[in-house]
Structures are given as C-alpha cells and as structure tokens.
Amino acid sequence: MLVSLTSLRRRALIFQLNRRFKMNSLSLSADTSPFHKGEKIVQSKAGEVESGNRNGTVISNQIIPGAIPFIAQQSMIVVSHIDPTGNVWASVLFGKPGFIKAINRSLIELDSSIIVSHTDDSFWGNIDINPTIGLLIIELSTRRRLRINGKIEKIDNYRYQIMVEQTYPNCPKYIQRRNLSLDTDNNRSLLPKVESGNQLKPDQAQLIANADSFFVASACQLLESNASATDFSSPFTADASHRGGFPGFVEVKGNRLRIPDYPGNSMFNTLGNIEMYPHAGLVFIDFDNSKLIQVSGSAKILWDEEDLTNQSDGTQRFWELYIERWQETPIPASISWQFFDYSPHNPRSNKAESNNTETLTLQVSKVVEETKAIKTFTLVSNDHGILPAIEAGSHLPIVLTLPSGKQIERHYSIISSSDENRFYKIAVQKQSRSRGGSEFIHNQLVAGSLLSAKAPKNAFPLGNHSGCTLLVAGGIGITPILSMIQTLKSRNRPFEVHYVAKTQQDMAFYEKVKKIAQGRAYFYFSKEPSSPKLDVVALMKSATENTHLYVCGPTKLINAIRDTGNILDWNPEKIHFESFGTNNKDNKTFQVNLTKTNAVITVKPQESILDVLIKKKINVAYDCKRGECGMCAVDIIKGDVEHRDFYLSKSEQNAQMCICVSRAKDSKLVLAI
Ligand code: FES
Structure with missing residues (x-):
C-alpha cells in the first residue's frame, strides 16, 4: 500500500522518527527491563513475571557473534511492518543466501537485488512511511530462529540497513520442520499480481483452517499513551514471531481467527504488543500453491477461556484477530518445500486426548533386573483400566516424592509396544551419581508400589518414511529404540539396528533385540577387544539416499553421527536424535x-x-x-x-x-x- 509523499517529506519523517526513538530510549534508560508496559501487564496477568524476567536476560541490542554466519546462510526472513492506516502486516521475503547479512553485531543489511519475492509486497511501500520493522530470521529445517527489532533505512538503490534495537535467539518449540529449496534463476517480474480484499475467500479460509504454522506481526507505540494509530510522530517498536501447532490449531469463523497461546518463553512480545496496540498481521504460507495469504486487522487477548479440549495446552489463553484486509501474494514456483515432521512439542488438542493431561496413578506389577545397573518396571493402572495410548519413542514423566519430602519429575522411555494399552514398561539405569531419581526407583520401587505419572509424551517420534530406517543406540539409549524396532517390525518396514554397549553384560535387552530384529541387529562392545566397533562413517556412507537415522545415546555418539552427517552431506532432517546426556561419573x-x-x-x-x-x-x-x-x-x-x-x-x-x-x-x- 503506497502513499504518495515526496522523498523529502519521507526523509524528514524518518529522521524525526529515529530522533524520537533515541529520545525514547533515553527516557527508558532508568528502567533496565527490556520489556515495555504491555509485555509487563501480560506477564503479570499470566503469572509469569519471574520467568519472563529470567528469560528476558537474553535480550540484547547486539546480535550474538555465533548468529552472524547463521544470518548470512538464510534464504527466508519474516518481516513485520506498519501501513499508513496503522495496520500491522507480516511478509515473508525469500532471497539468495546473503540477501540478509549482519555487517556487525548492531547492523543488518538487506540486499533487495537478490530477493526473489514479489516486488509488489506491501512491505516495500510501508517501510518508506514507517521504518519500524520486526525481523524473524528462521531456518525451518533446523528450527533455529533469531528475532531482531529495529528501524530500516534505504542506503542506495538496492540496499537497506536495519539498526538493531533488540535481538535474541528464540526457543524452537512448535516449529514444523520443512526444507526450503530455492532456484535463484527465477524471474520474479513474471509473477501474477498481488490481490487484496476484505472478506476472506473460502479457499483462503480453508488454507488457514488447515495450517500448521504462521507468522505474526505486532507493534506497539512507545511514547504517547493515547497516540492515534495514524500518528507516526510517536515511535513504534514491532515484532515478528512464529506460531505453530497441529493442523486445525487456528479456528476460522468468517473473518475472525481464534488462536491458542501455548506455554512459551514468558516474554509475551506478541501479546504484550497487542495489549498496548490492538492490531496484528498474520502471514500463512501456502506451501503447495506457492502463495502467501497475508491478513491484517484488529486483535485482542482472550483470558481464562473455557478449554475443555485442552486446545491451549493448559494456559486457557487465546487471542483473536478480526481480519479487516487480506493480500494474496504469489511466491515464485521455483521455491519449493519438503515437509519433514511436526514439532514434538505441539499440544494435542482433541477431545479423545484431553484425558492425557490427567495425573495417572500407576502400580508396579513386576520388576526385572536386566543388568547390574538396569531394571525394568512393568506399570499398570491402579484401577487396572486401559492406559493412555503411546507411540514409538514416547516417554513417561514420573513424579517421585523422595524420603526428604522433595518432589522430583523424571522422564523414562516406554519400551513396551505401542499396541499394548494395559501396561507400560520402562527401563531405568541407576546413575552412579544419582540426584535421587534412579536411586530411589531402584531401591524403593517393588511389585505393588504406587507412583504418580503424567500422561506419556513423545519428543522423539518415529516418522512414516518410505525408505530404510537406521536405528543406532548407545547404552541405555536402547530404550526408545526398542519400541521403534517393535513398531517398524509390526508395520513391515525395512530397518537395521546398531547397538553399542561397553560389554555384553552391560547390554540390556540383547536377546530381545536379537529376536525381534531377526538378523537385522548388529552389536558392538566397546570394551571387548575382539568385538567389532561401530564405524559411523562406513554406516552412514553405505546408507541409501532416502534412509532416515534415529540415534539415542550419549552426547558423544550423537555428535559423531551429526558431524559425520555434515561431512557426508546428509540432509539434517534425516537425522533424528534423543540424548541421554553424558555419564556424569567422569x-x-x-x-x-x-x-x-x-x-x-x-x-x-x-x-x-x-x-x-x-x-x-x-x-x-x-x-x-x-x-x-x-x-x-x-x-x-x-x-x-x-x-x-x-x-x-x-x-x-x-x-x-x-x-x-x-x-x-x-x-x-x-x-x-
Ligand atoms: S536450556 Fe535449552 S539448551 Fe540449555
């Protein structure tokens, strides 16, 4: 949306804004909090002031040095911007790696000559009027992201610079992994026109209702408390953020969208902005039809909503956008996506699974000593009923009350088959320097003992890939792998298991793995000189192209696999891992x-x-x-x-x-x- 202003007036306006912003920064200097009033109000209403302040310590006006090469490698960024009517928009820009780069820790440069996105995206016109932007530099394939807020200024025909005001690396929760491929020979002048309208079209509503991700832009005016939305003499701050969940997490009712606010980093940058400036812009990527659906309108926070199906993952907090305007912006067909997997943190929200938030009372029905250090516990429901369903890779959060009265929570992989719903089996290794959990379980739990657990979760899900699955386990890392072996076998899918332990005596479930895998299991004993040793390089080199590798074990083993993957140019999305940390006895x-x-x-x-x-x-x-x-x-x-x-x-x-x-x-x- 362009407004005709003379370039002289634009420059004067930008100068005035930047000067005002500096004044504002000075006026805030007595308050060392990185949060503005709206963020503080929302943190307080949510009861998360302490964790917000704690996590706010990562906010800086300097980009972390390690993020500088990360920025230069990216082909996609999300930007928030404000139009002349005060509405907030989110855009996604694509470009050749290097189109966005850090000149130093305080200055970002955007080179529009190597951007492949549509030239008519409203971003380019809006930043001429209001230079406040929020920037989200995100790599969906690795779930890494960096937030930067600042002011943008054009420095020549193609280049723009962004002075960093606030930046921090974000946590990767709720991001679905996708690989972005970009053919940079694309001619963006051939793209169809940008369309716009007020009433959401049925195909747009359907895309939003089925989306698993979107990006949200929000803004806040910093100085004048009652400034009007069109009063650009009052400086803004803007933010771009990611939201994700399982398809259906956004509810669409006509032009109204209702979005659950899952537990997050307690900073509430988006909701804090909405609290002060009730506008937001969302952008949904239509991954199949190469377009962006950008919507903008008024926003409000919904507190303490009834949430019988646990859509909000326990927060009972939602927010709503009433769409006043939409834009449909084509993206080059040369940009393609490969979906890889959903975030393991996505809350399940349907009714059938809502019971999963309940605490389970379990009874130990059997204890078996597998090795000197590992015991298996079979757990049944105290009322002998059916237990919540699990998937391969699921773990059980157990809540223990130690003799001191202290309550601790420990997570153990479930090794029983996902087809079994009458009991869970967990294997627990006694840690040599136990902080209470494994020692208590080994010494105190016997057949008949009762314990509390939360419903199982899965942070290491087994995907439904067409190719072969390589399973690599180190020590007690066999536990989630064991449930995967059973699932792969029952689904008749090709797999191989490679299992490392110090000696055969230390190896739990040796016979079981051998029996289930039937010739597809390979065992390595690192302390037995005559035993073959796991050759990670040879294993990964010999894998066929569509192989996925799942590894669970100590950090050293996981890092060896990830480093080898890098060297051999494995697609990182095909390497899945869960760590059991390093044995802390050293x-x-x-x-x-x-x-x-x-x-x-x-x-x-x-x-x-x-x-x-x-x-x-x-x-x-x-x-x-x-x-x-x-x-x-x-x-x-x-x-x-x-x-x-x-x-x-x-x-x-x-x-x-x-x-x-x-x-x-x-x-x-x-x-x-
Ligand atoms: S808290 Fe997540 S890496 Fe340390």
Missing part, C-alpha cells in the same frame, strides 16, 4: 567466574552451571535443560569448554556455551553472566 568440580554478576560459583560433578545459578537465584534464560534449544547460551570469556549441546554450531561454540549441559574442561571458566 564429571569434575570446577569454578565459574561470573563477570557481570561479579561472583564465583562452584559446580559439582552432579550439577550443571545452570543448576547452580538457579539455586543461587541468579537470573539466566533457559528452557529445555537438554542442550537442544539454545536459550541458555552465554558468551565465554575465558577457559576451555566441553560442549555437550546440540544447538550451537562448531563455530558458535568458539564463542558461546549452553550452560545447562556443557562444562569446563579444566578447573576454571570465565563467563559473561
């Missing part, structure tokens, strides 16, 4: 000097740096606590790190570490905390 005590807090902490073998910081009430951001989301990544000032995460790339690990899992190699570390 962990040593070390000290960490925290430069920002001006404190020194001691980290004992059985705890992580993050554990100690939480105990000491030192605010740091975190989410997964498994080295998978990157939320807890911090800058390393000095010291050698043993990286155990699955988030940071090799080059990023030179500058940062994930403090939930990674440790010092020596006795000391200095970190920017």
Whole structure:
C-alpha cells in the first residue's frame, strides 16, 4: 500500500522518527527491563513475571557473534511492518543466501537485488512511511530462529540497513520442520499480481483452517499513551514471531481467527504488543500453491477461556484477530518445500486426548533386573483400566516424592509396544551419581508400589518414511529404540539396528533385540577387544539416499553421527536424535567466574552451571535443560569448554556455551553472566 509523499517529506519523517526513538530510549534508560508496559501487564496477568524476567536476560541490542554466519546462510526472513492506516502486516521475503547479512553485531543489511519475492509486497511501500520493522530470521529445517527489532533505512538503490534495537535467539518449540529449496534463476517480474480484499475467500479460509504454522506481526507505540494509530510522530517498536501447532490449531469463523497461546518463553512480545496496540498481521504460507495469504486487522487477548479440549495446552489463553484486509501474494514456483515432521512439542488438542493431561496413578506389577545397573518396571493402572495410548519413542514423566519430602519429575522411555494399552514398561539405569531419581526407583520401587505419572509424551517420534530406517543406540539409549524396532517390525518396514554397549553384560535387552530384529541387529562392545566397533562413517556412507537415522545415546555418539552427517552431506532432517546426556561419573568440580554478576560459583560433578545459578537465584534464560534449544547460551570469556549441546554450531561454540549441559574442561571458566 503506497502513499504518495515526496522523498523529502519521507526523509524528514524518518529522521524525526529515529530522533524520537533515541529520545525514547533515553527516557527508558532508568528502567533496565527490556520489556515495555504491555509485555509487563501480560506477564503479570499470566503469572509469569519471574520467568519472563529470567528469560528476558537474553535480550540484547547486539546480535550474538555465533548468529552472524547463521544470518548470512538464510534464504527466508519474516518481516513485520506498519501501513499508513496503522495496520500491522507480516511478509515473508525469500532471497539468495546473503540477501540478509549482519555487517556487525548492531547492523543488518538487506540486499533487495537478490530477493526473489514479489516486488509488489506491501512491505516495500510501508517501510518508506514507517521504518519500524520486526525481523524473524528462521531456518525451518533446523528450527533455529533469531528475532531482531529495529528501524530500516534505504542506503542506495538496492540496499537497506536495519539498526538493531533488540535481538535474541528464540526457543524452537512448535516449529514444523520443512526444507526450503530455492532456484535463484527465477524471474520474479513474471509473477501474477498481488490481490487484496476484505472478506476472506473460502479457499483462503480453508488454507488457514488447515495450517500448521504462521507468522505474526505486532507493534506497539512507545511514547504517547493515547497516540492515534495514524500518528507516526510517536515511535513504534514491532515484532515478528512464529506460531505453530497441529493442523486445525487456528479456528476460522468468517473473518475472525481464534488462536491458542501455548506455554512459551514468558516474554509475551506478541501479546504484550497487542495489549498496548490492538492490531496484528498474520502471514500463512501456502506451501503447495506457492502463495502467501497475508491478513491484517484488529486483535485482542482472550483470558481464562473455557478449554475443555485442552486446545491451549493448559494456559486457557487465546487471542483473536478480526481480519479487516487480506493480500494474496504469489511466491515464485521455483521455491519449493519438503515437509519433514511436526514439532514434538505441539499440544494435542482433541477431545479423545484431553484425558492425557490427567495425573495417572500407576502400580508396579513386576520388576526385572536386566543388568547390574538396569531394571525394568512393568506399570499398570491402579484401577487396572486401559492406559493412555503411546507411540514409538514416547516417554513417561514420573513424579517421585523422595524420603526428604522433595518432589522430583523424571522422564523414562516406554519400551513396551505401542499396541499394548494395559501396561507400560520402562527401563531405568541407576546413575552412579544419582540426584535421587534412579536411586530411589531402584531401591524403593517393588511389585505393588504406587507412583504418580503424567500422561506419556513423545519428543522423539518415529516418522512414516518410505525408505530404510537406521536405528543406532548407545547404552541405555536402547530404550526408545526398542519400541521403534517393535513398531517398524509390526508395520513391515525395512530397518537395521546398531547397538553399542561397553560389554555384553552391560547390554540390556540383547536377546530381545536379537529376536525381534531377526538378523537385522548388529552389536558392538566397546570394551571387548575382539568385538567389532561401530564405524559411523562406513554406516552412514553405505546408507541409501532416502534412509532416515534415529540415534539415542550419549552426547558423544550423537555428535559423531551429526558431524559425520555434515561431512557426508546428509540432509539434517534425516537425522533424528534423543540424548541421554553424558555419564556424569567422569564429571569434575570446577569454578565459574561470573563477570557481570561479579561472583564465583562452584559446580559439582552432579550439577550443571545452570543448576547452580538457579539455586543461587541468579537470573539466566533457559528452557529445555537438554542442550537442544539454545536459550541458555552465554558468551565465554575465558577457559576451555566441553560442549555437550546440540544447538550451537562448531563455530558458535568458539564463542558461546549452553550452560545447562556443557562444562569446563579444566578447573576454571570465565563467563559473561
Ligand atoms: S536450556 Fe535449552 S539448551 Fe540449555
């Protein structure tokens, strides 16, 4: 939507906006919170002030060094922008890698000469009038994303620069993995026209109702509390964000969309903006028909909604968009997508599964000692009824009350077949430095014991691929793999199992795996000189092109497979992993000097740096606590790190570490905390 202003007036307006924004930044300088009033109101209403503040520590006006190469590799970004009537829009821009890049930690450059998106996207006109944008740099295939908010300015015919105001890497929850292929020889001048309208068309409504993902743009005016939507002399901040769930998570009623607000990072950037400035723009990608459906209108938050089918995953929080205007923007057919899998975090929301939020009371019906360190527990419902359904890879969250009275939650893979609904079997390895969970289970649980559990979840689902499935297990990592072997066999699908343990005595379920896999299982004993050793390179080299590999075991094994995959150019979407961490018996005590807090902490073998910081009430951001989301990544000032995460790339690990899992190699570390 273009408005005819002379270039002189535009420049004056942009100058005024930027100057005002600087003044605004100064006026906020006494308040060190990275959140504006709307975000704080929503955090408070949601009861998440503490976690919001904790996670807000990742917000900075400097891009993390490790993200700089990530930005330059991307072919897709999402931008939020504001039109002359004050409506907020989201656009998706595609371009040759390098079309977006960081000049330094505070400045991003956008090169429109190598963008392949439609030239008539309203983004280009809107930024001429209002330079405030939100930027989401997202790689769907790896679920990595980086948020940047700032002001954009045209510096020559093709290039734009964005001054970073706020940035942080986001957690990867609810992102469905897709691979984007881009043929950059495309001629975008041949694309059909951008269409627009007010009333949603039936095919658009259907696309939205079946969507598993969309992006949302929101904005907030910062200075004048009662500024009108068309008063651009008041500075804005804008945000672009991702939303995802299983198809059907967006409810469409005429021009009204209702969206559940799942548990997130507690910062509430989108809802905080809507609280202050009730407008939003959504963009849905029609992956099959190469177009974007962009909708914009008024938005409002719905608190404490009745949610009998658990659509909101327990928050009872929804938000609504009333569509006032839509745009349908073609994207080049040379952009193609390959869907890979749904996020394991997507809440299930149908009625049949709503019972899954209940606490289960289970009774131990049998205990079997599989090896010296591993016991199998068969669990039945206390009322001997049917148990909630599971899938291969599911785990059972068990809530234990230790003799000290402390309650802890531990997750164990379910090894029984997904066809079995009368009992679950879990295998528990007694940790040499147990923090209470495995020791309690081994020593206290006997046939007849009762325990509480939450409904099973699946963070390591087995996909429905056409090719062969390679299953690799290390030690106790056999547990989810065991349920996968049973499922693959019952579905008559091709698979091979490669199972590593120290010795045959340490290998649980050796006979069982051998029997089910029938000639398709290979065993390796790392401490037995006569045993063959697992050759990851040879295994992955010999795999056929459409093979998928599932690995569960210690960090070292998973990293060996991921690194080999990189070297052999495996599609990362075909490597699925679940970590059981590193055996902490080799962990040593070390000290960490925290430069920002001006404190020194001691980290004992059985705890992580993050554990100690939480105990000491030192605010740091975190989410997964498994080295998978990157939320807890911090800058390393000095010291050698043993990286155990699955988030940071090799080059990023030179500058940062994930403090939930990674440790010092020596006795000391200095970190920017
Ligand atoms: S909290 Fe997710 S990587 Fe550390």
